[in-house]
Amino acid sequence: MTDLSVANTANQPAFDVDSIRRDFPILSQQVNGKPLVYLDNGASAQKPAAVLDAMDRYYREMHSNVHRGAHTLGDRATAAFEGARETVRSFLNAESTREIIWTRGTTEAINLVANGLAPRLRAGDEILVTHMEHHANIVPWQMVAERTGAKVVPIQVTPAGELDLDSFHSLLNDRTRVLALTHVSNVLGTVNPVMELVGEAKKRGVLTLLDGAQAVPHYQPDVQALDCDFYVFSSHKLFGPTGIGVLYGKAELLEAMPPYQGGGEMIERVSFERTTWNVLPYKFEAGTPAIAEAVGLGAAIDYLGRLDRQAMEAAESALLARANDLVATVPGMEIIGTAAKKVPVMSFKIAGLHPSDIGTLLDQQGIAIRTGHHCAMPLMDFYGVPGTARASFAFYNTLDEVEQLFTALQKIQRLFA
Amino acid sequence: MTASEQDFLNNPLGTKTTLEDVLDAFEFLDDWEERYAYIIDLGKQLPSFPDDARTEENYVHGCQSQVWLIHYFDEASGKLYLLIDSDAMIVRGLAAIILVALNGKAPRELLTTDIDELFEQLDLFRHISPTRGNGLRAMVGKIRDIAAAEAA
Numbered sequence: 001m002t003d004l005s006v007a008n009t010a011n012q013p014a015f016d017v018d019s020i021r022r023d024f025p026i027l028s029q030q031v032n033g034k035p036l037v038y039l040d041n042g043a044s045a046q047k048p049a050a051v052l053d054a055m056d057r058y059y060r061e062m063h064s065n066v067h068r069g070a071h072t073l074g075d076r077a078t079a080a081f082e083g084a085r086e087t088v089r090s091f092l093n094a095e096s097t098r099e100i101i102w103t104r105g106t107t108e109a110i111n112l113v114a115n116g117l118a119p120r121l122r123a124g125d126e127i128l129v130t131h132m133e134h135h136a137n138i139v140p141w142q143m144v145a146e147r148t149g150a151k152v153v154p155i156q157v158t159p160a161g162e163l164d165l166d167s168f169h170s171l172l173n174d175r176t177r178v179l180a181l182t183h184v185s186n187v188l189g190t191v192n193p194v195m196e197l198v199g200e201a202k203k204r205g206v207l208t209l210l211d212g213a214q215a216v217p218h219y220q221p222d223v224q225a226l227d228c229d230f231y232v233f234s235s236h237k238l239f240g241p242t243g244i245g246v247l248y249g250k251a252e253l254l255e256a257m258p259p260y261q262g263g264g265e266m267i268e269r270v271s272f273e274r275t276t277w278n279v280l281p282y283k284f285e286a287g288t289p290a291i292a293e294a295v296g297l298g299a300a301i302d303y304l305g306r307l308d309r310q311a312m313e314a315a316e317s318a319l320l321a322r323a324n325d326l327v328a329t330v331p332g333m334e335i336i337g338t339a340a341k342k343v344p345v346m347s348f349k350i351a352g353l354h355p356s357d358i359g360t361l362l363d364q365q366g367i368a369i370r371t372g373h374h375c376a377m378p379l380m381d382f383y384g385v386p387g388t389a390r391a392s393f394a395f396y397n398t399l400d401e402v403e404q405l406f407t408a409l410q411k412i413q414r415l416f417a
Numbered sequence: 418m419t420a421s422e423q424d425f426l427n428n429p430l431g432t433k434t435t436l437e438d439v440l441d442a443f444e445f446l447d448d449w450e451e452r453y454a455y456i457i458d459l460g461k462q463l464p465s466f467p468d469d470a471r472t473e474e475n476y477v478h479g480c481q482s483q484v485w486l487i488h489y490f491d492e493a494s495g496k497l498y499l500l501i502d503s504d505a506m507i508v509r510g511l512a513a514i515i516l517v518a519l520n521g522k523a524p525r526e527l528l529t530t531d532i533d534e535l536f537e538q539l540d541l542f543r544h545i546s547p548t549r550g551n552g553l554r555a556m557v558g559k560i561r562d563i564a565a566a567e568a569a
Contacts (some may be wrong), residue, residue: 004548275495354505356481360544361507364449372481386504387481415454 006229008237015311016117018236021396037401042186042345042392043370045217045239047300054299055241055292056353066291067282081291084298085281088246093396095185098251102289105215107136107247109232110180112247112284114140116179116257118225123149126175128206130155130163130192131382132185135375138210141180150177157382161188161337162165163197166385172200179208182216183231187388188337190319191215196226213237217394218343219315220309223248235293240300241396244293246271248286254280261286296331306380312395317392319402320344326406330413336388347374349385353416358389361415365408387403420444420467423500425489428464433518436535439517443539452508452540460509460544463516465500477559478551479552486559490567495523497567499560503552519560523569532557538545 021027024046027035032220038046062076063190069075089097089346103109121127127141131154154175179201184191198208209230212221216233223231230253234245249257259266260278268276277283296378323346327333332351339362359371364407370385372381382385393403428439439459446452477484482505494526499520501512518535519527535544545553 324459354508356505357507358480361453386483411450413452413478416457 001095003030009117014030015308015315015395016272016313016414017396017398020307022397023050023150024396025049025052027396031366031368037397037404039391039393039397039401040212040368040370040396041217042237042321042390044236044242045298045318046396047239047241048303049409050303051240051296051299055296058292058295062065063292064339065288068316072397080295080298081289084340086296087298091220091305092222092246092248094248095224099248099254101247101249102282102294103232103245103247103252104290105236106211106232107140107234107245108211109142109230109245110136112260113230113232113257115143115260116254117207118144118148119258121148121150121177124142124175125177126166126171126173127152127178127180128155128171128176128181128201130161130182131152132161132188132376132379133180133182134186134213135377136213137182137209138378141178141236146184146246149391152346154378155181157379160222160339161185161190162188162339163192165193165250168197168200172204172206174204176201176206179206180211182211182213183342183344184212184218185337185376185379186214186345187347187376187379187390188339189214189342189347189392190337190339191341191343195226198226214343214345218313219402220304220334229253235297237302238297238300239303241293244290244296244297250331251280255283259283262355263287264299265289276396307395315395316344316393319397319399320346322399322402323391323393323405326402326408329406330409331417332413333409336383336385344397345390347388347390347391349388350413352413355385355387355389356402357416358409358412362389362405362408362410365404365411367405418491419469420487420500422489422491424464424467425500427493428500428516428520430459430462430516431518431522434459434462434517435470436517440538446505453510456510456514456541457506458510459513459517460506463502463509463513464500466500470500471502477552477556477557480509482552484508484512484552484556486556488560488563492525494563496521497524497564500554505546506550507544510540511541512556514541515538515553515557516562524564527564528561528568555567 003247026046037164064073064077066078085097085100088100145152157163158164183194201208208228212231212233214239229250231248236242266278266283266286268278334349336347355371370390471485471530475485477486480549482503484500487500503509
């Protein structure tokens with residue numbers, strides 16, 4: 001704990017957003033002649049210099065292949081790579097690094113689990129998902145269902161964008177084998193009562209997977225407290241590099257699952273008579289892994305660890321509260337997703353405007369948001385919209401940026417009026 | 418409602434409203450707000466699109482907004498006429514600019530028109546660049562395919 005930024009926090013305001021913004025080099029640029037206002041964090045978050053530096057330093061000073069061990073660089077690379085795994089373990093409060101599998105991202109992690117559980121699924125078995133899932137937590141299950149004869153069943157959502165718990169209770173039955181559920185909705189920002197749902201599922205011996213892609217940028221999950229069987233997330237939404245993500249799985253389940261891909265690293269011994277698998281976590285990590293990316297993700301988690309989590313959550317809540325207060329200033333604007341518990345994600349529509357009109361004209365004003373179906377077409381159908389405009393905030397966004405968004409929306413609304 | 422020959426011939430874009438009109442107008446637009454207000458107005462000039470032509474065959478696969486395109490080749494004059502529809506206002510406006518440049522032309526003449534250059538001139542290139550998934554590029558591609566088929 002020699003880092004000065006930690007030592008100094010006692011003398012500083014709880015959460016100094018101006019100083020935090022200086023940690024993110026990309027934020028201080030102009031777009032279309034206006035200062036960039038980046039509100040597309042739900043799609044991908046920006047990276048602090050600590051991450052960029054860690055990856056740069058890795059390539060300059062220690063790059064080599066990992067676990068090959070015959071020389072000093074190999075040792076350094078392996079130490080950095082496995083150090084990052086320990087950082088992720090600690091972030092999730094997993095029991096062991098054996099339970100931390102590197103993947104390419106959330107999508108690959110879910111595909112890995114779906115494939116790994118396929119041998120347990122029989123015709124008529126049910127996989128419970130929700131109506132608010134990202135396609136990444138629907139399609140892999142549909143593919144496995146097609147192979148096994150199992151069925152993917154969605155839990156309904158209320159108009160406010162919360163999970164319909166009656167629907168959950170009525171759908172959870174003796175045929176349910178898996179509950180695969182998003183921790184936080186990428187479209188609505190809804191924080192689902194995952195603890196309660198996982199608890200109910202476990203009572204019936206149902207395996208549980210939580211998609212944490214949208215949760216980890218805002219909360220630090222404790223997988224042992226959640227008691228879920230699998231928890232998955234992507235690095236790039238957690239202020240780390242693209243191309244890497246994490247699958248946490250309970251060791252006994254991972255042990256029982258077949259490997260996902262075959263190749264180097266994942267084997268213990270190969271012969272044409274009999275090939276045996278490597279131990280966890282390597283059994284699921286065929287081929288040379290994304291080493292620099294793992295190091296970058298470790299650096300992102302370390303960076304977050306130096307921030308005051310509580311102050312960060314309070315600052316994010318303030319952003320969302322300010323945004324909610326300003327909705328009334330834009331005629332015809334309506335929020336989609338008004339759950340009681342939300343991360344700072346605001347999907348909306350404006351009467352008479354297509355989301356792509358909104359996105360184009362915000363971009364013109366230097367403001368980046370996401371428009372479209374957000375890879376959640378079933379949810380778009382539920383709300384009867386072709387897509388939404390979505391502003392998703394991170395802790396480095398400011399109240400002033402929220403106000404700029406609304407000033408820009410007022411302008412757009414006038415332009416079309 | 419089904420599109421008649423007259424619906425195509427009555428499309429003002431590229432006939433009554435010419436490319437020169439649009440280029441002249443852009444000269445006098447000072448900031449982005451004026452430019453987009455003008456683009457939105459142009460979009461309002463798109464003639465109504467027949468409901469029964471909103472079919473998969475006429476659908477232009479873009480990314481976000483829905484776009485439909487139909488054509489009519491007038492044998493007598495040898496000119497190609499187009500109708501476009503979209504549910505997004507800015508895409509409608511940009512489609513109107515494309516029509517102003519391409520509608521009511523002989524296919525061979527149409528094929529010599531460089532839309533990328535026009536959009537660059539209007540400082541709208543980013544809307545039609547390959548990185549922007551709004552379907553405009555696909556729209557132009559489809560028009561050129563139609564023209565090439567008619568010219569053949």
